[in-house]
Amino acid sequence: MSMSAAVTLALLFFLSVALNEQVTEGCTCLPEHPQQQFCESDFVIRAQIIQKLPSIHPLLTAYEIQTIQRFKLSKGIQVIYTPHGMNLNNGDYLLSGHFSDGVAVVNLCDRVEPWNNLSSVQERYLNLYWMGCGCKILPCFGKSCLIEILQKNCLVRINDSLVLDDEEALQSICLPGNAGFCTWHKFVRNYKSS
Template sequence: MYPLVILVILGCLSWEARSCTCGPRHPQSAYCDAAVVLRAKFIGQTDSEKKEHWTQFEVKTTKVFKAPEALQDIQYVYSGKEESLCGYQHTSTNKSEEFVVAGMMVDGSVYITSCSFIAPWSSLTYCQKRGLMNVYEKNCGCQIVQCFSLPCEITNDLQCLWTDPLMQRKSLYSGHQASNWACVNNGSGLCLWDSLKSRLYAPISKKQVQ
């Protein structure tokens, strides 16, 4: 079990796995690439008794955005104990704070790393919350292509060019495209950037975004 999980997790990271260098991802890509995406509170942390070398995080799930049908009541997520294994370190002591957690599935358990998309729910924009709730999932057939240096290009109609990485920002998730747009299929096989502020998308209530 342990070697298998290590191979799966390190295979999801950059080739500089020893230093846990994480490539940037648009929130839509993070959602579509993950096996599980949930909104949850971290309420406990212990060394896993069943999984050697792993930390077991107890979570209180308030919303499951994406998961296998049989896995709707998620109580635990796992991560490597050591930072050298790209282990996730949860630093918030506020057990009532909700986080978006995007993880992978291995042998029926949810795993996260320091490269996983994990962010306080309150830090997300209205558009990002709308994307998580009803837009990203419908458009996982589109591909977001990162642009790190010019010139950049896309190679087919299902791709959208993400230029936020060109800007020097403290957080890539605060870029204009990451904060406000999704790469959506226009219904004719062409994927285009579209603002999630659009009235075309299902509204979300004030209670949902809090």
């Protein structure tokens, strides 16, 4: 077995253990880079939570929202649903999620962040993440972050506590380049989202 195959196998084993723990615990998620969450979501919006509504779905809580800005969305959303126990307060949020049976659902592992908590870099990149959705962002742990065999993908460092611990990646966007290689890039131009 080659060195690259052994490392890939070890990385896949670790991820399968981490994902198995995620499924059995039900309330922890493997951390993802914001671009990865963007690309995997059906919608990404800035929205004002207006009020909690009576839900027509017995296991979900309904919220009336007003969409302020669309970053990734194919249709308008006036109501979002969350699992019971995931409470949202009135205010502006960045919300990512998926459509399920025609309704917009935001789960525990989706991005639900008060708008004021976003860094200016993350706010700026929300308008640019779509350009890198053809790239893969893979987690790496410890010494595996130094491996060059995965250079067609962007690596993001996750620490032993399963926390995304890569400030450089959080300040960057993964974009395709020459010969299908994806690499981290920083933009210094002032993109302003409204």
